[in-house]
Amino acid sequence: MTEIPAGYSSELDTYDTQRAIERIKHIFLAKLCAALRLVRVTAPLVVDPATGVNDNLNGVERPVRFDVPAIGKDAEVVQSLAKWKRVALKRYDFKVGKGIVCDMNAIRRDEELDNLHSIYVDQWDWEKVIDVDQRTPEYLESVVRRIVTAICGTLDELKWAYPQLDVELERDVTFVGAQELEDLYPDLTPEEREQRFVREHHTTFVRGIGGKLRSGKPHDGRAPDYDDWDLNGDLLFWDETLGRALEVSSMGIRVSPESLDRQLTLAGCDDRRELPFHKALLAGELPYTIGGGIGQSRLCMLLLAKAHVGEVQASIWDNQTVAACEAAGVMLL
Numbered sequence: 001m002t003e004i005p006a007g008y009s010s011e012l013d014t015y016d017t018q019r020a021i022e023r024i025k026h027i028f029l030a031k032l033c034a035a036l037r038l039v040r041v042t043a044p045l046v047v048d049p050a051t052g053v054n055d056n057l058n059g060v061e062r063p064v065r066f067d068v069p070a071i072g073k074d075a076e077v078v079q080s081l082a083k084w085k086r087v088a089l090k091r092y093d094f095k096v097g098k099g100i101v102c103d104m105n106a107i108r109r110d111e112e113l114d115n116l117h118s119i120y121v122d123q124w125d126w127e128k129v130i131d132v133d134q135r136t137p138e139y140l141e142s143v144v145r146r147i148v149t150a151i152c153g154t155l156d157e158l159k160w161a162y163p164q165l166d167v168e169l170e171r172d173v174t175f176v177g178a179q180e181l182e183d184l185y186p187d188l189t190p191e192e193r194e195q196r197f198v199r200e201h202h203t204t205f206v207r208g209i210g211g212k213l214r215s216g217k218p219h220d221g222r223a224p225d226y227d228d229w230d231l232n233g234d235l236l237f238w239d240e241t242l243g244r245a246l247e248v249s250s251m252g253i254r255v256s257p258e259s260l261d262r263q264l265t266l267a268g269c270d271d272r273r274e275l276p277f278h279k280a281l282l283a284g285e286l287p288y289t290i291g292g293g294i295g296q297s298r299l300c301m302l303l304l305a306k307a308h309v310g311e312v313q314a315s316i317w318d319n320q321t322v323a324a325c326e327a328a329g330v331m332l333l
Helices: 014-036 082-091 137-161 178-184 190-201 257-266 270-274 276-282 296-304 319-328
Strands: 038-040 065-068 073-077 099-107 120-129 174-177 203-207 227-239 244-254 289-295
Touching: 014 038, 014 099, 014 120, 014 137, 014 296, 082 099, 082 120, 082 276, 082 289, 099 289, 120 296, 137 203, 137 227, 137 244, 137 289, 137 296, 174 178, 174 190, 178 190, 178 203, 190 203, 190 227, 190 244, 227 257, 227 296, 244 296, 257 270, 257 276, 270 276, 289 296
Parallel strands: 038 099, 174 203
Antiparallel strands: 065 073, 099 120, 120 289, 203 227, 227 244, 244 289
16 A cells, blocks of 8 residues: 655655656666676567576466467566576686676566556566575675665665755664574564564665474575575665665575475475476586565666656556555656
């Protein structure tokens, strides 16, 4: 449900907003590539579902599927490129220490719409080849810090161009495990735990998402076949405009053959073992990688102090969202 904060007004008009979005996307991509040694590549909008490379997300979202008469097969609109990128790194012969980044555009038909969520998803999807001995929490944290530095550096340059923006971000990252959050706030829901913690620590990375906690429930759902549930997490910033935590990135060190084997069984997804992607990974034929997605519209919302994602992306909305934005004088693109 969309709720616009009382007294909200955008710091930038529509013209300057569009110019600022262009500036953010140009500056941040350059900083991200420099920080992680990435090269931009072209990515697919649709994939063959028989390959197993489409992202199953939490396992309940329905991908958009349609028939393609010219090839006699069905195709699916990507939900993310988590698996495709790992295959691409092998096909493109990328070596340890280098990686790829691409513009990922997806349709998530079952998304519940609110200030942060749209059926249209746009991300910088990135993936990097690593050594097996880099599959550690310490390496994951070092990459998270580099991404935060790139985000804060982008904000600095943006404010030089638009000094009326008064957004401030905490540059030091607080790392916390999902089990630690449950232990701290056992009576709260996972989302409420995040809100409470990020309100106090502002820039937070929540580690260990996907596996069951001591309560018997996971912090949040994760597909079993891309992130290692012990070596992944979400990056959140405190958003003063909305007065809440805003997730900008989900990322992690990817599954090894051993952790994929374990997680497929835990998730009840053993049937995927026969798909081409999973067979190759279980056989050790794909490189070890780290990767994730960084929301383009989410980042623009945060840096431009916007109250609704529809102010920085063009999509379609339910009647309640349209009415709430009209009543508050918020223009949906």
